[in-house]
Amino acid sequence: MIANYGYKDGSGEYYISIDTDNCIDCAAGRACLTACPKEMFEIITDDYDDEVACVKKNFTRTLAFDCADCKPAGGYTTLPCISACTPGAIKHSW
Amino acid sequence: MSAELAMPAAEEKKEFWRWQENTWIEEGMDWRDAKVITCGIDVGSVSSQAVIVCDGVLYGYNSMRTGNNSPDSATNALKGILDKSGMKLEDIHYVVGTGYGRVNVPFAHKAVTEIACHARGANYMGGSKVRTILDMGGQDCKAIHCDERGKVTNFLMNDKCAAGTGRGMEVIADLMQIPIANLGPRSFDVETEPEAVSSICVVFAKSEALGLLKAGYTKNMVIAAYCQAMAERVVSLLERIGVEEGFFITGGIAKNPGVVKRIERLLGIQAVETKIDSQIAGALGAALFGYTLMQKQAAKG
Numbered sequence A: 001m002i003a004n005y006g007y008k009d010g011s012g013e014y015y016i017s018i019d020t021d022n023c024i025d026c027a028a029g030r031a032c033l034t035a036c037p038k039e040m041f042e043i044i045t046d047d048y049d050d051e052v053a054c055v056k057k058n059f060t061r062t063l064a065f066d067c068a069d070c071k072p073a074g075g076y077t078t079l080p081c082i083s084a085c086t087p088g089a090i091k092h093s094w
Numbered sequence B: 001m002s003a004e005l006a007m008p009a010a011e012e013k014k015e016f017w018r019w020q021e022n023t024w025i026e027e028g029m030d031w032r033d034a035k036v037i038t039c040g041i042d043v044g045s046v047s048s049q050a051v052i053v054c055d056g057v058l059y060g061y062n063s064m065r066t067g068n069n070s071p072d073s074a075t076n077a078l079k080g081i082l083d084k085s086g087m088k089l090e091d092i093h094y095v096v097g098t099g100y101g102r103v104n105v106p107f108a109h110k111a112v113t114e115i116a117c118h119a120r121g122a123n124y125m126g127g128s129k130v131r132t133i134l135d136m137g138g139q140d141c142k143a144i145h146c147d148e149r150g151k152v153t154n155f156l157m158n159d160k161c162a163a164g165t166g167r168g169m170e171v172i173a174d175l176m177q178i179p180i181a182n183l184g185p186r187s188f189d190v191e192t193e194p195e196a197v198s199s200i201c202v203v204f205a206k207s208e209a210l211g212l213l214k215a216g217y218t219k220n221m222v223i224a225a226y227c228q229a230m231a232e233r234v235v236s237l238l239e240r241i242g243v244e245e246g247f248f249i250t251g252g253i254a255k256n257p258g259v260v261k262r263i264e265r266l267l268g269i270q271a272v273e274t275k276i277d278s279q280i281a282g283a284l285g286a287a288l289f290g291y292t293l294m295q296k297q298a299a300k301g
Ligand code: SF4
Pocket: A018, A020, A022, A023, A026, A027, A028, A029, A030, A031, A032, A033, A052, A053, A084, A085, A086, A087, A088, A089, A090
């Protein structure tokens, strides 16, 4: 399942998507949990009884602000969450 | 009697936002004949529903406005259908709670998210061809993809703003002093289609609507502009995950042709039709989840 967390507002679209099929037998040892400096990810049991990563509810309306430190205006080459998730489950829309 | 909707008699009460609360049971069925009775309770921010499913088939439902707290709303929603059917809580084998108040349904055996429940409910209501679901709820909007069994494959939820939601439509009904069920039909009673209101925020849309009235727009034009804005907003949400054939709309706004027809126009696709009240999709899905769990338990022995 692709789970998209985030929002669209007047300034743009801010979504983090997680391909949760990769999480079921995570080959990265749940690295997303510790890689994110804001601890934005958590593991939940989803509706189909799979243990998968999700973005914590309290971040889903403020992603542009919360990820700003990892995304300096001058540009960036990689993000801690994406580097840590070697199965490639995490994507950012902005 | 069918599960089709009737128009509310809100005008005399001057509560223009008030949509019709509804209780329905399938008269041709006797729940006493059922081997497995399951119930889904959807406690949303604006409305609450209780749905009873007998052996995997929709038997009845009650849909009403959410009260002051989730446990009472769940209890009242269930009471409506129990009273009408003569059933007791003890007759129900399994209860699943969903919606934002799902963890506060006192008699639920399990909670399931509204995303999974809407997909399952839409699959029942629109059939196995349903692949893209737009749920326009009271205070949030969800775009969901599912497979032929109603299992979610992709979802996106926007709960940041009430625009494009049932609450937003209630605000416009009150502002225009027109019963909410009449907004959709009236939005087509215009000589030329106005541009969408520009704001995506329901608070600003309200002040913009007042500005348009002052500038000489008729009420119908303002409603049309607001329906168009809502349609454009949810279409941009849908475009993020893509729209596949088998498009289905759940939630209260699915009853508003002013928004639905405009969404269809923008997408170039027709929504799958159903005679079942679109507002019960989440609770229906929850009841069906309960039925599947009971079947799994029975298979295990
Ligand atoms: S998001 Fe990546 S690192 Fe985190 S559990 Fe899923 S697959 Fe593993």
